[in-house]
Amino acid sequence: MLKSIEEDANRKRSDVAFHTPDADRSPTRRVILVGKLLLQALLAGAILFGAYKGMQQLILTKPEVPTRQAREIVYTVQTAPVEIRDHAPTLNLYGEIRAARTADLRALVAGEIIRVNPDLEAGATLDAGAELVEIDPFQYRGAVTEARANLTEARAGLVEARGRVATEEGNVERALEQLAFAERDLDRASQLRESGAVTERTVDERSLIVSQRKQAVEQRRNALAVERARVEQQQAAIERLEWRLAQAEKNLSDTVLKAPFDAVVREENAAVGRLVNVNDVIAALYDRNALEVRLTLSDNQYGRILSDTGNVIGRPVEVLWYIGGEPVRYEGEIVRVGADVALARGGIDAFASVRVTPDQPALRPGAFVEVRVADRTYENSARIPEAALYGTDHVYVMEDGRTVRRDVRPVAFDGTHLIVEGDLASGDTLIVTRLDEAGEGVRVAEPKAPSEPEAQTPAPSAAPGDAPQGTR
Numbered sequence: 001m002l003k004s005i006e007e008d009a010n011r012k013r014s015d016v017a018f019h020t021p022d023a024d025r026s027p028t029r030r031v032i033l034v035g036k037l038l039l040q041a042l043l044a045g046a047i048l049f050g051a052y053k054g055m056q057q058l059i060l061t062k063p064e065v066p067t068r069q070a071r072e073i074v075y076t077v078q079t080a081p082v083e084i085r086d087h088a089p090t091l092n093l094y095g096e097i098r099a100a101r102t103a104d105l106r107a108l109v110a111g112e113i114i115r116v117n118p119d120l121e122a123g124a125t126l127d128a129g130a131e132l133v134e135i136d137p138f139q140y141r142g143a144v145t146e147a148r149a150n151l152t153e154a155r156a157g158l159v160e161a162r163g164r165v166a167t168e169e170g171n172v173e174r175a176l177e178q179l180a181f182a183e184r185d186l187d188r189a190s191q192l193r194e195s196g197a198v199t200e201r202t203v204d205e206r207s208l209i210v211s212q213r214k215q216a217v218e219q220r221r222n223a224l225a226v227e228r229a230r231v232e233q234q235q236a237a238i239e240r241l242e243w244r245l246a247q248a249e250k251n252l253s254d255t256v257l258k259a260p261f262d263a264v265v266r267e268e269n270a271a272v273g274r275l276v277n278v279n280d281v282i283a284a285l286y287d288r289n290a291l292e293v294r295l296t297l298s299d300n301q302y303g304r305i306l307s308d309t310g311n312v313i314g315r316p317v318e319v320l321w322y323i324g325g326e327p328v329r330y331e332g333e334i335v336r337v338g339a340d341v342a343l344a345r346g347g348i349d350a351f352a353s354v355r356v357t358p359d360q361p362a363l364r365p366g367a368f369v370e371v372r373v374a375d376r377t378y379e380n381s382a383r384i385p386e387a388a389l390y391g392t393d394h395v396y397v398m399e400d401g402r403t404v405r406r407d408v409r410p411v412a413f414d415g416t417h418l419i420v421e422g423d424l425a426s427g428d429t430l431i432v433t434r435l436d437e438a439g440e441g442v443r444v445a446e447p448k449a450p451s452e453p454e455a456q457t458p459a460p461s462a463a464p465g466d467a468p469q470g471t472r
Contacts, residue, residue: 077433077444079398080385084426088308088377089414095295097321097367099286100353101261107276108254111135120268120283126259133257133270133282140252147245154241158234165231168224175220179213186210257282264288264362291354291363293319293332295371296347304376312337317352320370321363327370328361330354334373375412382408382424383417388432395420396438398429403442 115134119126126132186206192198263285270282297305297312305312315334320327331354338349352371356363388395389410396403408422424430431444 072443075433075435075442075444076447077398077431077435079429079446080388080432082382082384082397082424082426082428082430084380084382084424086377086379087381087383087414087419088374089412089419091297091301091373091375092415093295093297093371093373095293095319095352095369095371097291097293097354097363097365097369098351099365100290100292100351101287102266103260103263103285104281105132105257105260105283105285107135107257107278107280107282109135109140109251110277111137111139111255111275113270113272113274113276116270116272120265120270122265122267124265125288126263126265126285128259128261128263130259131256132259135255135257135276137252137255140248140255143248144245144252147241147248151238151241151245154234154238158231158238161227161231161234165224165227168220168227172217172220172224175213175217179210179217182206182210182213259285261285261287262289286365288362289356291356291365292335292351293317293354293369293371295350295352295373296342296345297350297373298347301375302348305373308376312350315373318372319352319354320372321361321367322370323361330356330360330363378411378419378421381411381419381421383414383419384408384424384430385432386413386416386418387434388430389418389420390438395424396431396435396442397424398431398444398446401443401445403431403435403438403440403444405440 112135113133114136115131117126117130117132119130120132186203186209189198189203189206193200193203265283266286267284268282269280276282295317302312305315309315313334313336317332317334319330319332321330322328332352334350334352336351338351341347342349354363384395389408390396393409394405394407397406398404406423406428408420408424410418410420412419435442435444
């Protein structure tokens with residue numbers, strides 16, 4: 001069996017060797033293949049050489065292209081003149097309109113309302129002195145009549161008392177005269193008694209008469225004092241009755257309730273036939289000519305204004321009330337400052353009176369308004385647009401068509417503008433257009449007026465995000 005296997009293996013190897021292609025190749029076929037390869041290589045080299053020579057010839061014989069001379073880029077910019085003077089930035093604050101003077105009109109007398117002003121309605125305007133309501137005056141007219149009659153009666157009694165005083169004064173004078181006669185008669189009797197012409201009894205009788213006359217004088221004087229006291233009592237009674245008459249007349253006048261000032265009705269509670277008691281509220285009014293706005297200044301704002309003028313009171317303000325998207329401007333001034341720091345609002349309350357002209361819409365309490373107040377004044381400063389500032393410390397001005405750097409220091413914001421101090425001078429031409437490639441010596445130009453003829457292609461405008469353009 002092993003022998004048969006080896007024979008099979010030898011037979012397979014002999015078959016494989018018989019089918020190998022290399023065994024059949026001849027030397028002639030090999031030469032032909034080598035020749036073809038050399039021919040292909042020579043043809044590829046010739047093509048590359050011809051292409052190289054052709055390219056050199058084209059390069060050497062190409063015509064010269066004319067070149068244009070490069071020109072410097074000119075930026076069209078907007079400018080603004082610089083003005084050095086005292087500038088005060090504006091504080092934009094907000095506040096609420098309030099009524100500076102209000103009044104709750106109350107009934108001063110009790111009774112039935114018999115008449116009501118037709119204009120006594122919420123929101124209506126009233127002139128000073130306008131009659132609002134009238135309370136039935138019947139009993140108050142009666143009180144005036146009675147008080148006047150009592151006063152007349154008391155005045156008549158005073159005349160009567162003064163007449164009695166005059167009578168007693170006359171009685172005193174007569175009594176004094178009688179006393180003087182009696183004393184002279186007593187003196188004569190005393191002289192006659194020394195000569196023995198009259199008796200002692202006669203002298204005693206004359207003495208008794210003098211004593212009686214003295215007693216009469218004292219009685220008349222006492223009676224005069226009593227009458228004078230009655231006169232004073234009557235005068236006191238007259239004063240009391242005059243006050244009662246004045247009170248009755250005032251009560252009568254208080255039956256008509258009048259507007260104390262030019263007012264706007266806020267609330268009303270009156271109707272014909274209503275019974276009112278003393279101190280019942282009839283209407284609530286506020287003075288339409290005494291309106292104020294309450295605004296809040298922060299500690300820094302209050303301190304700057306205070307350091308500027310030394311006092312916040314009297315500083316002018318501008319009040320803007322937006323109606324239908326359009327602002328209505330009112331003028332005013334700060335008249336007082338809050339007594340306490342408004343911790344809830346983070347500052348100090350200030351109150352400014354508002355002046356309303358007849359041609360302006362009437363303000364209403366509760367309106368939310370914008371208030372503009374001048375901040376601290378910065379001397380010898382310039383006001384520039386915020387976009388004109390580069391970095392935090394310099395701007396560019398235009399001199400002879402080129403940019404020149406100026407160092408500045410911002411001291412305050414004023415809306416979209418800055419208040420700066422530094423190297424600027426009045427008359428400098430400030431560049432307000434933002435340049436992406438800003439620097440010293442950049443060529444710039446202002447836009448030409450539409451009426452001027454254009455002598456050259458317009459220079460490009462510099463704007464944020466636009467690449468600089470020019471001609472090369």
